[in-house]
Every structure is written in C-alpha cells, then in structure tokens.
Amino acid sequence: MSSVRMDKWLWAARFFKTRALASKACELGRVDWKKGEMTWQPAKAARDVHEGDMLKIKNDSGEFQIEVLGLSEVRGPAAVTQGLYRETDESKAARAAVVEAKKAIPVYERVWESGRPTKRDRRVMNRLRGRQGG
Template sequence: MDSVRMDKWLWAARFFKTRSLAARACELGRIETNQQPAKASRDVRVGDSLKVRNDSGEFVVEVLGLSEVRGPATVAQTLYHETEESKERRMKMAEAFKAMPQYESSWESGRPTKRDRRVMSRFRGRG
C-alpha cells in the first residue's frame, strides 16, 4: 500500500470521529498537506507533512504509517509523529483556556423564576 485517501487516513489516525467529518474538514480547508489545502480524495503518503485543525486544536504531524481501517488508539498513534512546536503551541492554548474565567448559571434549579425574569428585563433596560 503506497497511499491512502486523506479522509480515510484522518479517520484511522483518530483525528476525527467519522470519515464524513474528516471529509467535511477537508472541504472547509482545515487540512493542509505540504502547505497546500487538501481534498478528501488526495492521497497521503509516508513522509507527508499535515496540518490538521479540529476541536482539540491544531496539529502539525508527519505521516509515519498508513492505514485504511480504524484500530485501537495505541495503533493510531503509531501512524504519525507530532512536531515539538505543535505540542508546545497546543499546551499554551490549553493553559490559556484554563486561565479564562468560567461563567456558570446562577439558576441552580434550571429555569429562571418569574422574579428572575423581571430582574433580567430590568437589567436589559426593558422594564
């Protein structure tokens, strides 16, 4: 096996939960191969450099192996090697996200009461 479709490889390497999500990410331009936007049908070969943007962050990886089937996570991790710069950048982003203040709802019971809605209306300048 010399090459595998981009969407299949991304799915097998567990960057996306489904193959259709991987194909959609390619359509939206979230996948780059060798500094060029990649289509879902493009072939991935060993040695290619990929830039993958998903919900977990931005990964810059080098392809080490090919697979068309989704296996265990331990096998999926052997298909690529993430660059050190990419790891550091993701760690910094995670720390920045943790440092952001988290806002929680003040209504512990669920829906706001009539009194709470009146307070919100006054706050918004409607009453």
C-alpha cells in the same frame, strides 16, 4: 501499500469519526499538506498520503501539525493508530497554550437555588445586560 487516500488516513488515524467528516474537513480547508520543503497546500480528500508527509489538521480537539509515520486504510485501536503519526513539539506547545488560555477565562455562573431564575432574578440579569424593561 505505498499511499492511502487522505480522507481514509485521517479517519483511520482517528482525527475524525467518519470518512465523511474527514472529507468535509478537506473540502472546508481544515487540512493542509506539505511534502519536503514545499509550501503548505490545501489537501483534497482524494490526495494520496505518503510516509514522511506533513499535515496540519484543525478539528474539535485543536490544531495539530503532524508527520505521517505509517499508512493504514482500516480503523484500529487508538493505541495502534497513535503510531501512524508524530505530532511536532511546536504543535504540542501551541495546543497546551490554548488550553491554559481557556482555563484563565473567568466563568460567571450563578447557581439558582430553585433550579431556575425567579422573576426578580431575571429582572436583575436584564439590568446587568443593559436591556430595557422589567
């Protein structure tokens, strides 16, 4: 096998749960493709993926920049599918920086004693949010 459809490969490499989601991501411009020294181009679901191609993939887990090392049309175990691609060092560093930035954001939550805010608690929250009334 010398090539595989983009949506099949993304599904087989476990970037998306279904082929339909992989196809939709291509349609929405969340997958970019590059071969050799070319510039990045939006990938279509029907585009053929070859070994050595570079891909930029945006999904719920973050933004990946990978090199295609192997081809597969079937979805196998996660340990096997990780051998289909290699993530670049810059991509790993960027995703780690995003995770650290999210951890640095303070979370303001109040744990309610009774499980639900009382009328008095709701009035205090409204005052803090700048809402009138209450």
